Amino acid sequence: MTSQTSTEYEAYYVPEKSKLAVCATIGLVLSIFGAASIMNDLTFGEPGKDTSSWTIFLLGLFFFIATLFNWFRITIKENIAGMNSAQLKKSYVLGMFWFIFSEVMFFAAFFGALFYVRVLAGPWLAGEGEGGRMNGLLWEGFSFSWPLMQTPQEAVGGAGAQLIANNGTFTSAETSLSFGDAHAWWTWLPLWNTIVLLSSSFTCHLAHVGILNGNRGKFNFWLTVTVLLGITFLCLQYMEYHEAYVEYGLTLNAGIYGSTFFMLTGFHGFHVFMGMTMLLIQLLRSVVGKQFTADDHFGFEASSWYWHFVDVVWVFLFLFVYIL
Amino acid sequence: MGDHHHGPAKGLSRWLFTTNHKDIGTMYLWFSFAMFILGGFFAMIIRAELFQPGMQLVEPAFFNQMTTLHGLIMVFGAIMPSFVGLANWMIPMMIGAPDMALPRMNNWSFWILPPTFLLLASTLFMDGGAPAAGWTFYAPLSTTYAAPSVTFFIFSIHVLGLSSIMGSINIIATVMNMRAPGMTYMKMPLFVWTWLITAFLLVAVMPVLAGAVTMMLMDVHFGTSFFSAAGGGDPVLFQHVFWFFGHPEVYIIILPAFGVVSQIIPAFSRKPLFGYDSMVYATASIAFLSFIVWAHHMYTVGMPVAGELFFMYATMLIAVPTGVKVFNWITTMWRGALSFETPMLFCIGFLVLFTIGGFTGLMLSIAPADFQYHDSYFVVAHFHYVMVAGAVFSMTAAIYYWLPKWCGRMYNETMGKTHFWISFIGFNLTFFPQHFVGLAGMPRRIPDYALQFADFNMMSSIGAFIYGASQILFLYNVIATIVAGKPVSDEKVWDGAEGLEWTVPTPAPYHTFEKPPKIDPAHAHS
Numbered sequence: 001m002t003s004q005t006s007t008e009y010e011a012y013y014v015p016e017k018s019k020l021a022v023c024a025t026i027g028l029v030l031s032i033f034g035a036a037s038i039m040n041d042l043t044f045g046e047p048g049k050d051t052s053s054w055t056i057f058l059l060g061l062f063f064f065i066a067t068l069f070n071w072f073r074i075t076i077k078e079n080i081a082g083m084n085s086a087q088l089k090k091s092y093v094l095g096m097f098w099f100i101f102s103e104v105m106f107f108a109a110f111f112g113a114l115f116y117v118r119v120l121a122g123p124w125l126a127g128e129g130e131g132g133r134m135n136g137l138l139w140e141g142f143s144f145s146w147p148l149m150q151t152p153q154e155a156v157g158g159a160g161a162q163l164i165a166n167n168g169t170f171t172s173a174e175t176s177l178s179f180g181d182a183h184a185w186w187t188w189l190p191l192w193n194t195i196v197l198l199s200s201s202f203t204c205h206l207a208h209v210g211i212l213n214g215n216r217g218k219f220n221f222w223l224t225v226t227v228l229l230g231i232t233f234l235c236l237q238y239m240e241y242h243e244a245y246v247e248y249g250l251t252l253n254a255g256i257y258g259s260t261f262f263m264l265t266g267f268h269g270f271h272v273f274m275g276m277t278m279l280l281i282q283l284l285r286s287v288v289g290k291q292f293t294a295d296d297h298f299g300f301e302a303s304s305w306y307w308h309f310v311d312v313v314w315v316f317l318f319l320f321v322y323i324l
Numbered sequence: 325m326g327d328h329h330h331g332p333a334k335g336l337s338r339w340l341f342t343t344n345h346k347d348i349g350t351m352y353l354w355f356s357f358a359m360f361i362l363g364g365f366f367a368m369i370i371r372a373e374l375f376q377p378g379m380q381l382v383e384p385a386f387f388n389q390m391t392t393l394h395g396l397i398m399v400f401g402a403i404m405p406s407f408v409g410l411a412n413w414m415i416p417m418m419i420g421a422p423d424m425a426l427p428r429m430n431n432w433s434f435w436i437l438p439p440t441f442l443l444l445a446s447t448l449f450m451d452g453g454a455p456a457a458g459w460t461f462y463a464p465l466s467t468t469y470a471a472p473s474v475t476f477f478i479f480s481i482h483v484l485g486l487s488s489i490m491g492s493i494n495i496i497a498t499v500m501n502m503r504a505p506g507m508t509y510m511k512m513p514l515f516v517w518t519w520l521i522t523a524f525l526l527v528a529v530m531p532v533l534a535g536a537v538t539m540m541l542m543d544v545h546f547g548t549s550f551f552s553a554a555g556g557g558d559p560v561l562f563q564h565v566f567w568f569f570g571h572p573e574v575y576i577i578i579l580p581a582f583g584v585v586s587q588i589i590p591a592f593s594r595k596p597l598f599g600y601d602s603m604v605y606a607t608a609s610i611a612f613l614s615f616i617v618w619a620h621h622m623y624t625v626g627m628p629v630a631g632e633l634f635f636m637y638a639t640m641l642i643a644v645p646t647g648v649k650v651f652n653w654i655t656t657m658w659r660g661a662l663s664f665e666t667p668m669l670f671c672i673g674f675l676v677l678f679t680i681g682g683f684t685g686l687m688l689s690i691a692p693a694d695f696q697y698h699d700s701y702f703v704v705a706h707f708h709y710v711m712v713a714g715a716v717f718s719m720t721a722a723i724y725y726w727l728p729k730w731c732g733r734m735y736n737e738t739m740g741k742t743h744f745w746i747s748f749i750g751f752n753l754t755f756f757p758q759h760f761v762g763l764a765g766m767p768r769r770i771p772d773y774a775l776q777f778a779d780f781n782m783m784s785s786i787g788a789f790i791y792g793a794s795q796i797l798f799l800y801n802v803i804a805t806i807v808a809g810k811p812v813s814d815e816k817v818w819d820g821a822e823g824l825e826w827t828v829p830t831p832a833p834y835h836t837f838e839k840p841p842k843i844d845p846a847h848a849h850s
């Protein structure tokens with residue numbers, strides 16, 4: 001049935017040994033250990049010095065990021081050295097595709113939570129339907145609307161008055177960030193953020209067209225615009241968060257509206273930061289290292305996929321968190 | 325880089341820095357066995373406490389930590405990594421690939437695991453003890469009422485998820501991209517097929533679990549109210565998110581086991597697998613259905629009737645593709661030239677006991693009946709029939725089946741068969757009586773019980789000790805084989821075995837298929 005023969009086969013590059021995995025593990029495990037210790041106010045080392053958890057966390061994180069940086073540096077060098085066969089390149093393509101798919105599912109968990117609360121659990125808490133028979137007794141006077149501007153706890157008169165225990169005090173915001181509560185459409189930041197992010201997806205595509213045509217000037221120009229638009233988005237989001245916390249009282253403690261709002265927009269913002277960083281690195285590779293050609297620019301392509309993915313998530317956020 | 329033809333490096337650095345799929349597979353397998361022993365040790369503590377009614381050995385709080393850690397370690401530490409190890413060893417050899425698609429990431433996926441489980445186990449020694457909310461860690465038990473160690477648990481789950489996602493991406497890329505020319509999808513061995521689908525499930529649901537524990541983290545430390553009704557959230561939301569992960573997770577555990585059985589039964593029946601195509605479609609159907617049945621784990625939380633009915637009917641549908649599989653395995657054996665070496669014994673044990681577990685699953689799927697069975701020992705019996713007699717038996721069969729190929733030495737058949745019979749008797753003695761005490765109303769996760777359950781519980785405990793002890797025999801047999809087993813040199817260790825892995829020398833050299841093999845286009849699947 002088989003024999004180990006082959007005709008004109010391009011060898012698949014399998015690195016012999018690598019310290020990267022062990023270094024990345026050390027960094028990752030130290031950073032999660034440090035982070036969990038910080039959250040539980042644990043200290044290590046000499047008594048009286050309470051910075052030890054932070055030291056562990058930051059050292060781990062630094063080591064982790066440095067290892068990842070080195071990891072990507074090595075893979076880029078291998079590609080430039082011509083060690084990557086067409087088949088190996090396809091492995092990277094598949095890897096990136098399925099990584100983005102896993103990110104989609106991560107956001108799906110939070111969107112699922114949002115829909116569940118808005119469509120099912122919220123009305124039940126207000127005593128509606130089959131699911132609400134008990135809840136009506138527990139949370140008398142609570143009525144459900146979205147965005148939720150009065151928590152069940154507030155409806156019954158505070159944490160002391162509620163019939164069941166819970167883990168905190170939940171104080172609603174005065175104003176939501178939904179379109180309905182905006183003063184005027186031109187001061188409504190999410191709209192500008194949408195314009196900024198959608199444009200950046202477009203400029204990212206223009207950069208791609210540039211490199212496909214072998215036009216490095218055009219590539220660099222549009223990629224710079226894209227990165228700047230990404231930074232603009234992050235600045236606007238910072239302003240929005242500031243506004244939410246300081247002016248509207250919309251915080252993580254503001255009940256389920258604040259929880260879902262900050263979780264969805266926060267993780268999205270973090271992903272914008274990641275995507276922007278990825279694109280910035282591609283820009284530096286092109287400007288400083290004169291890397292990428294018309295037919296070999298997967299580092300950029302993968303980052304651009306990520307960028308478009310982040311953009312699509314925003315469209316859903318804009319629709320379900322801000323408008324509807 | 326450069327010269328690919330030398331063997332493994334010497335010393336510890338071989339294992340720390342390796343990119344070789346066989347080394348990484350070996351590490352996964354040994355690690356998972358270590359976790360199997362640790363999780364089994366926790367199970368022994370549970371069974372020792374339940375040997376007699378009343379409180380004997382441990383505090384109730386510690387008992388809860390034992391049930392929690394036993395479940396977490398067996399699911400995430402023993403069963404899942406063992407099948408990833410098997411995938412690492414076998415998939416490249418089965419599809420004619422030189423290695424996994426992304427070898428360095430492969431090593432990272434493994435090395436993440438040991439320190440993370442060390443971190444998870446170390447919660448036992450923290451203030452307030454280890455997590456004690458069960459392996460399903462429902463809120464608010466795992467949030468409002470959790471010990472501080474829950475933070476360490478949450479981050480452990482994040483990192484384990486990362487390991488699983490990277491491992492799965494690697495498997496998907498390998499299967500989609502590294503098949504030898506002529507190895508079309510419908511010629512792949514069924515083990516490869518089941519792992520491809522399993523890897524897809526993992527990439528789809530591990531991020532959802534990460535989302536669930538992230539919401540827990542936010543609720544515990546940052547004042548959000550995802551799982552707190554006072555803030556407008558809902559504890560039941562946790563269960564929905566968890567089981568959206570959790571139900572596919574049980575198929576993540578069992579599908580590779582199906583793959584193993586589909587390799588071994590044909591080999592010892594000396595017949596090709598019956599209904600190969602239908603096996604592939606059945607696996608894909610089970611994977612699809614696994615996404616729309618999650619709420620059958622929570623019939624009693626007060627869902628609307630429409631929800632109960634939808635999840636009930638969708639769950640019952642799973643019996644159809646699963647029935648196809650059982651039918652095909654039996655039909656493969658029908659009129660075959662059967663022989664009963666240890667791997668085959670474990671597969672037949674799997675077939676009988678997994679089917680019993682499947683039937684009790686069908687009973688549990690009936691929503692009104694589940695109101696009686698829910699959270700009783702009947703559920704414990706059900707999922708141990710599919711997890712232990714399903715996943716663990718098939719994993720054991722896989723070890724016996726491929727061990728000679730891996731190390732070039734044959735295990736002791738008498739000892740193997742003894743291991744099977746002791747396991748089979750011990751397992752059934754442990755879990756069969758649990759059906760009865762469950763139906764009679766004994767709740768799970770409780771350290772004490774009413775007097776009428778005493779006899780059956782004592783039988784369960786004796787069975788558990790027997791099953792536990794039989795694993796020591798297994799460990800001894802494996803080590804004795806590696807060290808001093810009778811050498812075998814036939815490429816095809818088993819005369820009925822088919823597939824590319826049986827075309828390479830025995831023991832399998834450090835690098836195989838550096839040049840892709842030629843696949844005969846006329847040859848059917850292996």
